Amino acid sequence: MPKSKAISLRREIASVISPRRIRELARKFQVVKRRRKVDVVALVAALTLGFGAHRVRTLALLRRAYENSTGQTLAPSGFYARLSSGLVLLLKALVEEAMVQMQISAPALKHSLGRFQQVLVADGSLLRLHDGLARQFPSVWSHYMKASAKLHVVINVAGRSAQSVQLTRGSRQDVRILKVGKWLRGKLLIFDLAYQKTLLFRRIQQHGGFFLIRKKDNVNPMIVGGPKQFLGRHLSEVTADLTGQVIDLQVVLLWRFDRGPNKSARHPLTVRLVGNWHASEKRYRFYLTNAPAEMLAAEQVGAVYAARWEVELFFRELKLQYRIGDLPTRKRHVAECLIYAALLTSLVSRRLRQALFSFNRPPAIERWAIVFSTFALEMLALFFTTGTSRAEKRLLRTCRREGSDPNKKRRPLVFRVQAGIWATC
Numbered sequence: 534m535p536k537s538k539a540i541s542l543r544r545e546i547a548s549v550i551s552p553r554r555i556r557e558l559a560r561k562f563q564v565v566k567r568r569r570k571v572d573v574v575a576l577v578a579a580l581t582l583g584f585g586a587h588r589v590r591t592l593a594l595l596r597r598a599y600e601n602s603t604g605q606t607l608a609p610s611g612f613y614a615r616l617s618s619g620l621v622l623l624l625k626a627l628v629e630e631a632m633v634q635m636q637i638s639a640p641a642l643k644h645s646l647g648r649f650q651q652v653l654v655a656d657g658s659l660l661r662l663h664d665g666l667a668r669q670f671p672s673v674w675s676h677y678m679k680a681s682a683k684l685h686v687v688i689n690v691a692g693r694s695a696q697s698v699q700l701t702r703g704s705r706q707d708v709r710i711l712k713v714g715k716w717l718r719g720k721l722l723i724f725d726l727a728y729q730k731t732l733l734f735r736r737i738q739q740h741g742g743f744f745l746i747r748k749k750d751n752v753n754p755m756i757v758g759g760p761k762q763f764l765g766r767h768l769s770e771v772t773a774d775l776t777g778q779v780i781d782l783q784v785v786l787l788w789r790f791d792r793g794p795n796k797s798a799r800h801p802l803t804v805r806l807v808g809n810w811h812a813s814e815k816r817y818r819f820y821l822t823n824a825p826a827e828m829l830a831a832e833q834v835g836a837v838y839a840a841r842w843e844v845e846l847f848f849r850e851l852k853l854q855y856r857i858g859d860l861p862t863r864k865r866h867v868a869e870c871l872i873y874a875a876l877l878t879s880l881v882s883r884r885l886r887q888a889l890f891s892f893n894r895p896p897a898i899e900r901w902a903i904v905f906s907t908f909a910l911e912m913l914a915l916f917f918t919t920g921t922s923r924a925e926k927r928l929l930r931t932c933r934r935e936g937s938d939p940n941k942k943r944r945p946l947v948f949r950v951q952a953g954i955w956a957t958c
Contacts, residue, residue, distance in 0.1 A: 542915055542925050545888045549631045549881045550577055558626050562619040571615050575603045580874035582913035590856035602913050618866040624873035631880040635694040645833040650719035654844040657685040657707045665863030672703040685710045688847055690840045694883050717742030723841045731788035735802050738823050748819040758783025780808040781831040809835040854902040889933055896936045904936045
């Protein structure tokens with residue numbers, strides 16, 4: 534059931550885009566060099582909330598949203614000039630600070646995920662840019678798009694909120710973007726086949742973290758733990774002997790350093806290989822992990838891996854609802870401003886979802902994203918008002934009513950994953 538306590542719309546939005554913090558960062562990054570007509574707080578708010586009610590996101594629509602909320606009239610060139618490299622740094626800092634706050638308030642994991650401090654998913658997505666940015670952002674598919682940026686994120690499955698964000702050129706490989714460290718200790722990191730690199734697995738293990746990934750079809754490891762008849766044989770040699778039950782084996786993968794005098798030498802790494810039989814496909818799906826059986830049971834591996842879809846839904850939300858792919862400019866800093874603004878939009882949306890609904894029964898994020906984007910312009914107008922007005926109370930009631938899921942029996946993906954009842958990935 535929705536929370537009954539009253540909330541302040543302005544306070545919740547300001548927890549992500551704080552006017553005081555925006556002004557501090559504006560001075561630090563010299564976004565505001567002297568007092569001018571354009572208010573930097575209103576500019577950030579317009580970029581964050583001014584995208585709603587339109588099929589596309591254009592600079593002209595964002596400028597009109599700023600003018601409508603502040604009552605000021607700006608020349609297009611004046612608004613465009615404020616989307617500077619300094620504003621990029623300001624927006625990036627706001628995104629990073631908001632992500633830290635979101636992790637503090639993330640709901641606790643339970644059941645099959647409760648043994649890990651956090652369950653994270655890493656992935657990247659391409660954003661098409663203007664062809665004029667091909668030198669700064671070369672694309673991996675130059676025949677299809679000349680310029681593209683890659684948005685690489687690590688999201689927390691609990692709440693589907695970004696924990697880290699990197700923006701780089703589209704031609705970079707995901708496995709080279711992901712940097713592991715002590716921050717992974719006690720956490721489970723799930724990723725797709727693009728990260729299949731044994732050296733990466735070793736580094737995650739060295740830092741006390743855990744990983745879960747699907748096995749590539751061309752990977753044929755040697756079995757060193759399991760039934761006696763399988764020991765010393767490669768997986769391809771025993772596949773015909775498997776009986777359709779869940780299998781849990783110890784296998785050896787080989788890794789080597791990326792650089793250095795010994796980069797040609799291969800070293801062994803022992804990991805678990807879990808196989809789940811899929812009757813509909815009449816074949817096994819194999820997964821690699823270093824999580825011990827007492828933390829991640831073999832019967833739960835397929836269901837837990839399904840949590841990887843959270844990052845796909847995250848990118849879908851950014852592109853469909855918050856227009857992160859609408860980048861109508863050939864200037865690098867303008868495109869980066871719009872990308873970070875879309876990420877801020879997502880964080881504001883998460884914050885309001887937490888404030889309006891109970892942790893026990895939150896609405897599906899996709900449903901809430903549609904409601905939030907529908908009323909984003911009204912929220913922008915109310916952000917500049919003081920006190921609690923009738924319009925604000927009416928808007929909050931509408932958001933609660935429309936955001937609530939009418940299907941009471943429907944459970945979010947994370948709930949199904951934790952309960953071990955989702956195993957289609």
